[in-house]
Amino acid sequence: MDAIILQILNGLDKGSAYALIALGLTLIFGTLGVVNFAHGALFMIGSFCAVTLSKILNLSFETIDPTRTDFLGNPAKIKTPYIESWFGPETGAAIIDWAVPLSILFSIPIMISIGFIMERGLIKHFYKRPHADQILVTFGLAIVLQEVIKYFYGANPIPTPAPDAFRGSFDFGALLGIDPNVIIYPYWRLVYFAFSAVIIGGVFAFLQFTTFGMVVRAGMADRETVGLLGINIDKRFTIMFGLAAAVAGLAGVMYAPINSPNYHMGMDFLVLSFVVVVVGGMGSLPGAVLAGFMLGILESFSSMNEIKSLFPGIDQIIIYLVAIIILLTRPRGLMGRKGVMED
Amino acid sequence: MGILEVKGVNKRFGGLQALGNVNLSVKENTVHAIIGPNGAGKSTLLNVLVGKLIPDTGSVMFDGQSVLGRKPYQINQMGISRVFQTPEIFGDLTVFENVMIPCFAKRDGAFKLNAVGDMLGQKDLIEKAEQMLIDVNMIDKRNMHSASMSRGDKRRLEMAMCLVQEPKLLLLDEPTAGMARADTNNTIDLLKEIKAKRDITMAIIEHDMHVVFSLADRITVLALGTPLVEDAPENIKGNPKVREAYLGESA
């Protein structure tokens, strides 16, 4: 029992990331009809927004402290971040400590602008081209983005810690009345799960309850008719692209403390997210979310020793295996609509 | 006994009875038109005939064999060729290649791996395809890229692709839909020409009465998924039941 709860919890954070990326992919695919292989790069850029902000906040100047000496006997140089000198040591340290959550605010305008530029500058010209061309050009873009990041930030992962307040772990066992110290779970992962739930809820509410969202949903169902009604659907779709980029970016920002950002993390997540989208059903938002969590949890279950001893290597392939089975038995995925990407 | 026998076919989509007890018999060497107002079930019936839909009950026999449960390519191999509303051709291929493909399908069946063979070695097929192109007055367009042709020429090419298979039954799905009057008349002439040159059975699903009365030997009127009458064209014209079914649409 406790092992099962632990695995479900373990699957949640990865599942949340899958769900968020897949949600953005589906938004783009459903509205614009574009298969975006550069979506993983957006997730990666989000993570690097957190890295960047924490670097900016840590910008320091050096002062010489005559009262102390370093081990060579020279006067010690002390680095003081500008933030601390402006806001006072305590507030300043707190701001630096909270760099990752603060990056949320920092990243939203960046991600939205990147989304707009991508859509207006590149993707727009590919609406009428075959899916293969869309895949190829966005694949090229993904390579470019990841190499640019690699050029500026290097090839090594950059640890980006969560605020001190979230560094511990939460004891679920004690909460549920089982043995303490059996089901412990890092606070930040809980935060990540809650955060993604809020984002997913927000996106759904936005599409469900605003006029804007209604038009977009109508456009997803039948683009031509909506166009005939005299509604400028293209402009809204550009905004949707920005939104999808922001969702991917936020997923990346908050993921930075879980997985130290590196330049190829986008590609790693992209392949899995595509599998998630296909399992959920191309063009179905609830399907993307459901499949994201489902596959995340399945992945964590399959890495249990009991299961691994039964099926060696199952943890390595479970997601792909599930995808293959689903695609062959339910070609439209779990919740796919009819006629999407079918020949 | 007709070459195509449809008996007691029913098809439901949820609460909608798309086809209700359809019986139909198409005699050899006739042109049989199936007409009816919108939503009468013409398209559903056609999709049953080509294996795209499987009816809930009933039987469809072609040339003594059931077509139900067979895939479209298997039904084609039985001798049913189909012309679509908008011409379906191989746009990336030349006109000649478009006609060669059905020649291969007719001779070699559904699959034959001939990966190192030479196209030039297929003398009999090349002759056959070229003769077909002469028959439909397209031999001068032989090496043209088929996607760049006019719609009328595409229609002509599609007919050629079907006819070169020497089908026992040619199904035409609204062959003049969306065409201008002049193109429609051209298509009628083409079909008449084809009929005059060879023995062929045709079943036409059509909306345009002008086309139907110029070509058909026999007409079945569908209404609300059920055949209303089946008769010769001259009797259909004056039939009060037919007028009633079409009332408000073309009467």
Add this chain to the structure above:
Amino acid sequence: MLGLTKKDATLLLVVAVLALCAPFILNPFPEGSAMAQFNAGYPDLMQRFVIFGIFAIGFNILFGLTGYLSFGHAAFLGVGSYSAVWMFKLLSMNVIPAIMLSVIVSGLFALLIGFVSLRRSGIYFSILTLAFAQMSFNLAYSVLTPITNGETGLQLTLQDPRVLGQSVSETGGIPVTSLFGIELRSTYQMDLGAWLFQFNVGYYLCAVMLLLAFYLAIRIFRSPFGMMLRAIKSNQHRVNYTGLNPRPYTLAAFVISGMYAGLAGGLMASMDPLAGAERMQWTASGEVVLMTILGGAGTLIGPVLGAGFIKYFENIFSKINDNVLHGWFSLLPDGLENLIVGVLHPFIGKGWHLTLGILFMLVVIFLPGGLVEGGQRIARLFRRGKADQTDTTTKPAE
């Protein structure tokens, strides 16, 4: 000639001359001169050109003819490499049985994956092939370690049985790959004035294989089977209603292209007898897609050009560093020199992938037909210049 039309025979002849004279053609600059860094006529690089050329030709038979975009083709290359190395371990160092096994095993593997993946088309097919390839990659790293030797990669050892050969060579080392006794690594060096030309047995084996592969590809493109594949790409709906079953046709194309990939993998292992799982990774699959598109998908010569182009520039660009750039621009004023070097810096050396990505995007955006289309456009411009407005268009507008 050989059942080809005059045009195709000429093409084959051109490729043959290029491949056989490559050690000369690719070494135009004298040894030791400043331009010598642009030479590509050394065995290792030439082998890579040819091997990836074979890989891309095979990929093009699937993608170029049927339009099915496989994102998992590197899996077949990897399987081919593993099979060949196992043959070297168990049987002998002769490459012929090893390459034969590579082709057969990859073909069977492709039959299995193709049978399942081809039940879907479009993006679903791409994802299915991607999923299978990633599965193979992950398995090669984990459970299949006894067969693949995991992260280290499969290597030859002195303890290998090699029943028809010898476990240990006369000199006490691991024996080298050979073609009926001729060592593949043996190279004849020809000094011609300032020039140095190298003729390597391994390269010529690869070149002959390339010519065979290219010849077969021409035959397939021009055969009734090739025409059926193009028909399937053009309008699958019509194929069904013409009495043809598209599934076995696409499966045959998939298996053939898988066997090409296996051949490439086998050759790769023959040149350097080790095999690692990274050859199966999806980025490796992306690379072959890139080569094919860059050269021109659906054309005969395109994939070979694309493979050569990418491998050549990968090699050259990765070798250039800031010092080399400073050398080139040393004649300019210092400030300008530094500026130019600074601007070029991200694109060279380790930044080669950035250049590649940009190049790739530019090709897809502006030249969907790849290098071949680019060449045709230039040729048309020239012809128009010469004949002065003779109508060269054969396709009338709609």
